[in-house]
Amino acid sequence: MEPVQAEETGPLTEGTEAPDGEILGRMIRDARKERGLTLEEAAKAADIGRSTLSKIENNQTKPSFEIIRRLMQTLELETPQLFVQSAQSDISGRRDYTLKGRGEHQETATYDHELLCNELTSKRMLPYISTIKARDVAEFETWVRHRGEEFMYVISGEVTLFTEHYRPLHMKEGDSVYYDSGMGHGCVSTSEEDAKVLWVSLGV
Amino acid sequence: MEPVQAEETGPLTEGTEAPDGEILGRMIRDARKERGLTLEEAAKAADIGRSTLSKIENNQTKPSFEIIRRLMQTLELETPQLFVQSAQSDISGRRDYTLKGRGEHQETATYDHELLCNELTSKRMLPYISTIKARDVAEFETWVRHRGEEFMYVISGEVTLFTEHYRPLHMKEGDSVYYDSGMGHGCVSTSEEDAKVLWVSLGV
DNA sequence: ACTTGATGACTCGTTTAGGAAACTTTTCCC
DNA sequence: GGGAAAAGTTTCCTAAACGAGTCATCAAGT
Incomplete structure (x- = not known):
């Protein structure tokens, strides 16, 4: 319901971003629950409002970088997953070997x-x-x-x-x-x- | 001059964030110049306004996560530096050893x-x-x-x-x-x- | 000299983020 | 089952983000 709402209020390019907001929100909620934290506890630890955190988890807002950064640290989330489409995660087939004494x-x-x-x-x-x-x-x-x-x-x-x-x-x-x-x-x-x-x- | 301004308009906790905004802005500007892009070119590539990019570079705004993400991709910036700075760089005195056969x-x-x-x-x-x-x-x-x-x-x-x-x-x-x-x-x-x-x- | 174009910083109007408070839902205990 | 507390969501308001446009500066060309 909320993603549909977001699409209606934004331009088309925002429509293409909506999945990322969903993914981010889910990621944060999963991490929070994994650690057994309530909305309030996690929000407090990250120094944001609990309503803000709820909205982030439900993809109802576009959070600032600062808030995400603080959440990442609080929830000890790995960062590269957020920038998933970067070149680094595409590279996955490398191998190199060195024989003894041949370095x-x-x-x-x-x-x-x-x-x-x-x-x-x-x-x-x-x-x-x-x-x-x-x-x-x-x-x-x-x-x-x-x-x-x-x-x-x-x-x-x-x-x-x-x-x-x-x-x-x-x-x-x-x-x-x-x-x-x-x-x-x-x-x-x-x-x-x-x-x-x-x-x-x-x-x- | 701008950091001083930011400190005056915000609460004390914002004061402690200002260095991060400076670092971020500098990082983005350096990366952009390294690639020989003008404000306009980089902003266009990241699909943001060029005045927004100017403000980010000059630490005059707290950008959204989405905008930073897009900039990272456009400028091919490495992501962990933005996050790992605090927790990990604070931890710097660890050592542990394992004797042979004792793992x-x-x-x-x-x-x-x-x-x-x-x-x-x-x-x-x-x-x-x-x-x-x-x-x-x-x-x-x-x-x-x-x-x-x-x-x-x-x-x-x-x-x-x-x-x-x-x-x-x-x-x-x-x-x-x-x-x-x-x-x-x-x-x-x-x-x-x-x-x-x-x-x-x-x-x- | 003046003109033009590029570049970056600033201005201003619109939209939205963010947080406090209110409301709703869920959970727990009797 | 009911009631209370905990947990999560929504509402409302204010401040700030954001971007189009403007301004100031500089460099290049005539």
């Missing part, structure tokens, strides 16, 4: 990196194997840091991972760690041979 | 999973080590698939990775592969011992 080399003073699966340029995770040449944290002039998250797995040897805010972490083959890469971090080998680790890095 | 076990008919760094519940990447018990692709009743991307590294043994759209990929220790996990995929061991692989999975 693309990048050398720094402290690490010897081997970038993996590098034919794929638009991948969101960046995997690379590093041989840790550093033996002393003093070899790092400054903390390395970049926004996002990182996972590390020790392939061989032993290392100590230094990060801000935590004690150094001693790790050996098969151990793994996950951390926010916004913290300064650095890794040194503590085994006889230079350790090898696999890093997977994810930006913002 | 959380999850068994299926075809794999024996060991979830890593599982104390962190809100991490975007999901790393896990899997022992591949499957020996024949027929053991998979259907393709496994989920939106997002996946990286796999062979820790030990040999496997064949089957995905839709590609020939089977034979891999051994040290080899790695990256693929869109929306494609059906499955993995079988081809070595005598059940192979072990490290997967890192990233949703949408």
